[in-house]
Each structure stands twice: as C-alpha cells, then as structure tokens.
Amino acid sequence: xxxxxxxxxxxxxxxxxxxxxxxxxxxxxxxxxxxxxxxxxxxxxxxxxxxxxxxxxxxxxxxxxxxxxxxxxxxxxxxxxxxxxxxxxxxxxxxxxxxxxxxxxxxxxxxxxx
Amino acid sequence: xxxxxxxxxxxxxxxxxxxxxxxxxxxxxxxxxxxxxxxxxxxxxxxxxxxxxxxxxxxxxxxxxxxxxxxxxxxxxxxxxxxxxxxxxxxxxxxxxxxxxxxxxxxxxxxxxx
Numbered sequence: 001x002x003x004x005x006x007x008x009x010x011x012x013x014x015x016x017x018x019x020x021x022x023x024x025x026x027x028x029x030x031x032x033x034x035x036x037x038x039x040x041x042x043x044x045x046x047x048x049x050x051x052x053x054x055x056x057x058x059x060x061x062x063x064x065x066x067x068x069x070x071x072x073x074x075x076x077x078x079x080x081x082x083x084x085x086x087x088x089x090x091x092x093x094x095x096x097x098x099x100x101x102x103x104x105x106x107x108x109x110x111x112x113x114x
Numbered sequence: 115x116x117x118x119x120x121x122x123x124x125x126x127x128x129x130x131x132x133x134x135x136x137x138x139x140x141x142x143x144x145x146x147x148x149x150x151x152x153x154x155x156x157x158x159x160x161x162x163x164x165x166x167x168x169x170x171x172x173x174x175x176x177x178x179x180x181x182x183x184x185x186x187x188x189x190x191x192x193x194x195x196x197x198x199x200x201x202x203x204x205x206x207x208x209x210x211x212x213x214x215x216x217x218x219x220x221x222x223x224x225x226x227x228x
Contacts, residue, residue, distance in 0.1 A: 033215060033216070035216070035218075041220065041221075042205055042218035042219055042220045042221050043205070043216070043218045044218070045215035045216065045217070048214075048215055056214075056215060059215070089157060093159075102161060103216060105158070105159035105160075105161075107156070107157070107158050108157055108159075
C-alpha cells in the first residue's frame with residue numbers, strides 16, 4: 001500500500017509565476033490536509049478537504065492560495081503570483097474514510113521562489 | 115485558543131542513554147489526541163507515538179514512551195537506549211477530534227553523540 005505521494009518534490013518559481021503542488025492520498029483515504037513549514041519553524045495548518053469539498057480553510061492566506069480535491073485525481077494546492085515569502089515546505093497528510101486519529105504525511109514539496 | 119509549547123529548542127544525548135523531550139499544551143477540551151512526530155534531515159514527517167486523552171495509560175512504542183499528565187497538560191516523550199538514527203527534529207502535536215487539524219509545537223532538535 002503506497003504512502004501519501006506528493007509531486008514535485010522540489011519546485012523553483014520566479015516571483016509572479018504560479019505554483020501547483022499535487023498530493024495523492026493513501027489508498028482508501030478520502031481526507032486530505034495541507035500544512036506549510038517555513039524555515040526553522042513547525043508545521044502550520046492550511047486547509048482540510050474531502051472529495052469535492054473544502055471542510056476547513058481557516059489557515060489559508062486570503063489571497064493567491066487555493067486548494068481542491070476533485071472526485072478523480074490528486075488534491076491540488078495552487079499558489080498564484082508567488083512571492084519570496086511563499087518559499088517553504090508544503091506537506092500533505094491524509095486519513096481514512098472512516099476517520100482515524102492519525103494523519104499520514106507525504107514527503108513534502110520544497111518550493112523556492114527566486 | 116489551542117497552543118502547543120516545546121520549551122527545548124535543542125537537546126543532546128549520548129548513544130544508549132535516555133532523553134526526555136518536553137511538551138505542554140493549552141486547551142479547554144476534554145477529549146483530544148496527542149502525537150509526537152519525528153522529522154529527520156530528509157524532512158519526511160514520521161509518526162513516533164500517539165496518545166488518546168481519555169486513556170490514562172501512557173502509550174509506548176518500543177524505545178519510545180510518553181508521560182501524559184492530563185491535569186498538568188503535559189505530554190513528554192522519553193527515548194530510551196538512544197541511537198544515532200534518532201537524531202532529528204521532534205514535533206509535538208495536538209488534535210481536538212478525528213476530523214480536525216493538527217496543531218504543532220515549534221520542535222526540539224535532538225542530537226545523538228556516539
């Protein structure tokens with residue numbers, strides 16, 4: 001059973017470009033969470049999604065950031081018009097359809113904005 | 115507001131010795147979950163151990179055990195017989211319910227010396 005998959009693992013963008021980060025949850029998992037880790041800091045919650053629904057986006061910046069989890073395919077975190085402050089590691093976690101207390105994390109995507 | 119505090123930015127331990135990492139949290143909830151995650155240099159987030167607040171018995175996983183003091187809102191991690199591979203950042207995390215986001219502390223960097 002493959003773990004949580006994230007791609008790309010590393011992404012370099014210039015200021016003003018768009019960044020698309022993908023997350024495929026573990027098989028049988030329908031709950032997806034996105035977290036951001038700034039350098040030398042802990043992880044901060046961004047958004048919680050189920051298939052086709054955003055459940056909690058209280059941690060998402062109000063502008064430029066959006067997330068989706070379509071019926072088919074991976075969850076996407078999209079950052080428009082990136083700025084240097086968006087440079088961070090972005091982690092995706094998933095938990096099962098029947099909900100367990102544990103979230104399983106992917107390897108993360110390291111975004112560097114030049 | 116729920117907060118998680120890790121007051122030790124760095125800790126070190128000799129190989130084969132025991133070390134304890136501290137974590138305190140603030141909540142008004144009675145039912146919640148607590149976790150310790152390990153983040154090695156690869157930056158993958160790895161679940162070390164978890165504790166349900168309703169359980170009085172402290173969780174153990176091989177060389178890892180917790181000291182859960184609900185009244186004091188304390189959740190420390192004890193690593194016995196430390197190994198070089200234990201060197202990593204350790205994050206304490208809290209979750210209100212199975213469908214909620216994780217709230218992380220700022221982490222403790224553990225060094226293991228031979």
